[in-house]
Amino acid sequence: MKIRLYFLIALTLLSYATYAQHNGTIKGKITTSDGLPAAFITVVLKESNQNTVTDDNGNYAIGRLKPGSYTVKVSAIGVIAQDKIVNISTGETVNVNFILKENNQALQEVTIAGKKNKYKISLPSASLRLNEPLLEAPQNIQTISDQIIKDQQIISMSDGLLRNVSGAARSEHWGDLYTNVKMRGSQVQAMRNGFNFVNSYWGPLTEDMSFVDHIEFVKGPAGFMLSNGDPSGLYNVVTKKPTGINKGEVSFTIGSYDLYRTAVDFDHKITADGKLLFRLNAAAQTKGSFRPFEKNDRYTFAPSLSYQLTSKTKITAEYALQNAKMTEVGSYYIFSPNGYATLPRDFTLTQPGLPDTKINDHSAFLNLQHNFNSNWKATAQVAYSKYLQVGYSSWPSRVNTNNTIIRNVGIWDAESTMKLAQFFINGKLNTGGVVHRILAGFDGGKKNYMADWGQSHDLDLASAPFNVYNPNYGFPANGYPNFDRTKSLAERATAAGGLIDQKYLSAYVQDELGFFENKLRLTLAGRYTYVNQSNYGGEPNKGKKVTPRVGLSYSIDKSASLYAVYDQSFVPQTGILKNGEENLPLTGTNYELGFKKDWLDGKWNTTISVYRILKQNELTADPSNKAGENFSIVIGEKRAQGVEFDLRGEITAGLKLIANYAYTDGKVTQVADGVTSMEVGQVVPGFAKHTSNAWLSYTLQNGALKGTGIAAGFSHLAGRAMGTFSGTNEERNLPDYFKLDGGLFWENKSIRINANVFNVLDKYLYTGAYYTGYWNAPNYDLGVYSWQAEAPRNYRLSIAYKF
Structure with missing residues (x-):
């Protein structure tokens, strides 16, 4: 047998x-x-x-x-x-x-869309206009991929995302309404699909991650990416677009403080030949807070279409609606004369019963790409944005030394409109033994922002102030506000001085010359920009300037390169010089050296850079002004310098790591005669001197538990000078910051379950600033500490199904 x-x-x-x-x-x-x-x-x-x-x-x-x-x-x-x-x-x-008959730039959207298990992206998005791998670019560009966003359960731009980029930190202004990112000593520009989406100092609304594919952080100025702005850099949010791959995903998330969230991503070919593609991303969430009376409910709807008109021409259309209904702007803030963190972490100054602040943020993009041949490509795109806000902001009108406060609520109705356009050509040609990568184009835009912030109301009375140690959240002593909205927003904004507008037009050309079989690359570029802008109802201020760019990159081998870059940016200023000389724009100049290397056939990458940014021609009020005079003088020079290191990718099978460190220092280096408001050596706030972050995850590759993994990460900031800095008076400066997160996950081809714990050590974490003289005239030395606390230890659980 x-x-x-x-x-x-x-x-x-x-x-x-x-x-x-x-x-x-x-x-x-x-x-x-x-x-x-x-x-x-x-x-x-x-x-x-x-x-x-x-x-x-x-x-x-x-x-x-x-x-x-x-x-x-x-x-x-x-x-x-x-x-x-x-x-x-x-x-x-x-x-x-x-x-294939297209070069790598035409494939980058597919490459990024396909890399669902990677932390490293090797190509820039088309919206950055570069026509080369990141390894060859003479610029420090770090990309946060879609997989990183999912692994860390990031649901908005202000939700711990910055731990993935060296030297980036978020200032506390207005909580989750806006994401103000500080990097290399000052606030960087916020971009979306290559367009500058800032229409006031505070914008734009924090993007919900449901329609975000990945985010690119560009260090230092890049004139071909933005027309005018701070030389510290920018971040570019790249939205999800149809990929031509039939797929979909639905996810559910629950978390601490009544977080409930659903998101859908549906990607499909409408026609069998793949010419007409469709993608829909949508999300809805309700979200409470560890502070009482506070919420942040949102929903997002973002469809997109692309159509291959011919074998060489494609058009893509996108629309995104973000709707937010939240507690009045400013509810995150705490104020005290006694020092940071001297009140309970869940303490709030918010008055229950105030109406919610409501926001509708509309954005639309239309992109047309035409490939003349395998070497030449033209792109034309337009963007339209309409931001509508009806609500309130809160800020105390008085902070007393006896720990009582007069809480104040102000109206904040706002409308923002942006109309933007770009056209550029990427090309490649050879002249003898020299390879030329050509970039040329122009862009222009018109931005208008108006806001009524001219009405306010004290919730408390001087005879019955709000006592922070015995808070009474009943009916406020001075009643609730009843703001007048009978006039149009335009009329109210004009009366309140809440008008900001900008018009700009620029043209640029860049040639990257490749020598010795493209091992050595010399970049020569220039940009002419004209800007006409006015702030808060003042007279228009005009500026025009040519900003040069020179870069050098050398490939040591196929996996390593050295680069050096000299670049400029500028910002127009308002002011009249007494000597009659021309009012020059504030100019930022960046000097930078860097080294990039791919490891293990490009599975992971390291970048190290050193830089120095000089800001010149900044204006301030002339101290010699007589009564009725309003002249300005040039301050001198400010300097930001530092070292940055980034590592990201898959170290070995299943082991993924993101790690970074940055040293940043910003100081005044020159002071003009007569300037008494600052001195040489004074710290210029807008950075943390030492920032270090890491996120490590490991997934089992075999066995019965295949697909199971563990992850952990930390963020550490030392020497924080984010909003204010008081020299040797340590009690007025922010203490060091350390946050530890971790989680477990399991996934197969169809299902992913992800659970994370945030602030594992349950530390009292916060960011803030020290204000002098604002509330305590005439005794201006009496200062007030302001801070925003982060959540205690909290949890999130997500289940995603892919189909």
């Missing part, structure tokens, strides 16, 4: 082996026209309906094919589909390679 059993088993195995030998395999490699591997390209066998996608190196394989004839088709968004007929014989392996 045993002999028969062994015989049957042997016969079965032999039959299977014989059958397998009759099967064939098609494999190959797909590359771009410039020789780079094309990752995550769809490969389909028409006759069998089998399909696969290429890996990071552009390789693919389809096995277990019966002898016969097959048609191999490759396709991706933005490239021309190709077919090849292949005949397979018994047991044969056939190599079928493809060279």
Whole structure:
């Protein structure tokens, strides 16, 4: 009996082996026209309906094919589909390679969309206008991928995202309404899909992560990316677009303080040929707070369409609505004359019963791309934004030394409109042995912001102030506000001085010259910008300037490069000089050196950079002004300098790491004669001297627990000078900050379960500033501490289903 059993088993195995030998395999490699591997390209066998996608190196394989004839088709968004007929014989392996007719820039959206398990992105988005891998660019650019956002359960721009970028920190202004990011000594510009989306000092509304694909942080000025702004850099939010891959995901999140959230991502080809693509991203959440009477409810709706008009022309349209209903702006703030964190972490100055602040944020983008050939491409795009806000802000009108406060509520109705346009050309040509990467274009925009902040109301009376040690949240002593909204917002904003507008137009050209088979690259660029802007109802201020850019990058080998860059940016200023000289814009100049390296075939990357930014021509009031005079003088010079290090990627199979460190120092280096408001060596607030962050995750690759993982991360900031800095008076300066997070997860091809604990050590964490003289005239030395506390230890659990 045993002999028969062994015989049957042997016969079965032999039959299977014989059958397998009759099967064939098609494999190959797909590359771009410039020789780079094309990752995550769809490969389909028409006759069998089998399909696969290429890996990071552009390789693919389809096995277990019966002898016969097959048609191999490759396709991706933005490239021309190709077919090849292949005949397979018994047991044969056939190599079928493809060279796509577009360069790597046309493939970057597919590459980014496909890398769902990667922390490292090697290519910039098309909206940054660069036509080269990040490794070759003479600029420090760090990208936070979609997978990082999911792993860390980030749901908005202000939700712990900055731990993934060296030297970036968030200032506390207005809580979760706006994300003010400080980097390299000052606030950086907020971009969306390559457009500058700042229409007032505080904007834009924090993006919900449901419609965000990834976020790029560009260190230092980059004139071809923004027309005018601070030289510290920018962050560019890249929204999700159709990929040409039929897929979808629905997720549910619950968390501490009544967080309930649902998000949907549906990506589909409308037509079988893949010419018309559709994607819908939407989310809805209710969210409470560890502080009483506080909430932040939102929903987001973001559809997008793309259509391949011809084999060379594609048009993409996007729309996003963000609706927010939250406690009055300013509810996060705490004030005390006694020092930071001297009140309970869950203490609030908010008055229950105040109406919610309501916001509708609309944005639309239209992008047209035309590829003349494999080397030349033109892009035209427009953006429109309409931001509508009806609500209140809170800020005390008096902070007394006896720990009582007069709480004040002000109206804050606002409307913002932006109309923006861009056109640029990317090209590549050879002259002799020199490779030229050309970028040329122009952009312009018109921005208008108006706000009524001219009405306010004290909730408390001088005879019945709010006692922070015995708070009474009943009916306020002075009653609730009843603001007058009978006039139009435009009329009220004009009366309140709440008008901000800007018009700008710029043109730029850049040539990156590649020598010695493109190992050495010299970038020469210039940009002309004209700006006309006015603030708070004042007279228009005009500025125009040509900003140069010179960069040098050298590839030591295929995985390492050195770079150096000199760049400028400028900001127009309002002021009249007594000597009649021209009022020059505030100019920022950046000097930077850096080294980049990819490790283990590009699975992870490190970047180290050193920089020095000089700000010149900044104006302040002339101290010699006589009665009725309003002249300005040039302050002198400010300097920000530092070192930054970033590491990100997959170190070994299943082990992913993000780690970074930055040293930042900002000081006054020159002071003009007669300036008494500052002195040489004085710290210029807007940074933390030492920032270090890490996020480490490990996923089991085999066994019964395959897909199970653990993650942990920390953020540490020392020497914080974010809003104010008081020199050696340590009690007025922010203490060091340390936050520890961690979690567990499990995933397979269809399901992911993710649970994270934030602020594991349950520390009293906060950021803030020390104010002197604001509330205590004439005794201006009596200062007030203001801070915003972060949540105690809290939890989130997410379940996502992919289909």
